[in-house]
Amino acid sequence: MIEFQQVTKAYQVAGRSIPALHSTELTIEAGQVYGIIGHSGAGKSTLLRLINRLEEPSSGSILVDGEDITALDAPGLRRFRQRVGMIFQHFNLLSSATVADNVALPLRLAGELDRRQIGERVRSLLERVGLSEHADKYPAQLSGGQKQRVGIARALATEPSILLCDEATSALDPHTTRQVLQLLAEINQELKLTIVLITHEMDVIRRVCDQVAVMDGGRIVEQGKVSEVFLHPQHPTTRSFVFDDESSTDQAEDFAHVPGRILRLTFLGEATFAPLLGQVARATGVDYSILAGRIDRIREQPCGQLTLALIGGDVDAAMTHLAAAEVHVEVLRG
């Protein structure tokens, strides 16, 4: 578990103090995939680097499994960092070392295993990320997706309990991004690893994260379960992330000329596939028109959101019917 307690960070630039992170409280449960989304300059990169103290906090404390890591001395910090893997947007592999030597590097630095054990560990890691046949190549000979998989194998070498991902898919194309995210999700399940990732793409959050925090101007402005934040965004920044790539504003004002009662239904899980609207229409005699909608998946869970206008028939009975089903109903206009 990772806990931020009143953590702040300010940079000293030309004698002035520039705040990068305002007082922040944050709890990340063990085994979760925790996403932090924000535009550039929102402070998400600073927040991520505070977890392994690549950035030192200006005040506050950061507890990892109950231990205050801000109090660690230099040797303690080095041992702690061996329990925290990190992958990067630009991979940061040694260009002068082969794939196998890159993956072996954290093990050689730690100096706890002998040559044979390191060789075995590297082989099994490369096999896990599907790069066994590339062990003797240099990073320059690999594609972006392959480089990031080397990065992941390297980050996992010391069997860490936490993996930090710094915009790990931002330099990759959409297809490769999905493959890398899939690998991260599998690793999270197999190794019960806590993953903290930062991104500026809602799609990344939706595909792999359990929890999300939205950052803006050095503050966490919204946080919670991904399904909750994704389907019911509150803060304007969150709304811009959620609706940006869906060309839907989802605002009732846009439907001012549409008659009837306007509702927004949110489906989650198997309810998404139930033939609910037809049943309700037949039972209560209402007509409906669909004004806006989206159907998607959050991790493996299907979800959908429809904006409807209900006209004629027994609208109140229809409402009761809908509320009884596993559907979240919001009235946008009575």
Add this chain to the structure above:
Amino acid sequence: MSELFSNIDWYDIWIATLDTLLMLGGSLLFTVLLGLPLGILLFLTGPRQMFQRNGLYAVLSLIVNALRSLPFIILLIVMIPFTKLITGTSLGVAGAIPPLVVGATPFFARLVETALREVDRGIIEATQSMGATTGQIITRALLPEARPGIIAAVTVIAITLVSYTAMAGVVGGGGLGDLAIRYGYQRFQTDVMVVTVVLLLVLVQILQSIGDRLVVHYSRK
């Protein structure tokens, strides 16, 4: 043919060539031994680096710049008492090596500093995130990544030292430069001058092509 090179004593040429090679080898060795750590120190204490120390960096920088701005011919003369102190003589190969090292080390340190700055900061950050000590970051990440740049720096400095050894002839340092000045210039024996210049040219060519090959061999980008 023998008419053309009538003044040349090939034995003298051979000895002078050996002297030049000895001066070059000896001074290159000490220049690298002293300049590499100095270059690493300049890099680490420099602006926005791991051990940023503005005061120390300013002092080191000033010393390096001062030595680099001093013409080598002046350095040769200024160094005479100091050279006598450590080698017992200011003449010959042994007398030439200390001023050569002092003349070349600051330049080499700057080249090393520049080569290290070319290493992506992300690589330092990644190595830090693995829990590396500063020593490990230098030996396991920075130096391997900067190796082609450092080899190129050694090549540049070796060639600079060849031209410096020629100047060492002025203060009795021996070698091909000495030969060129004493016979080619002072005694108007142009053929000696031509032969020494050609030999120096061949030496520089060999050094450059070895350096270039090593850079290519170690470049993985």
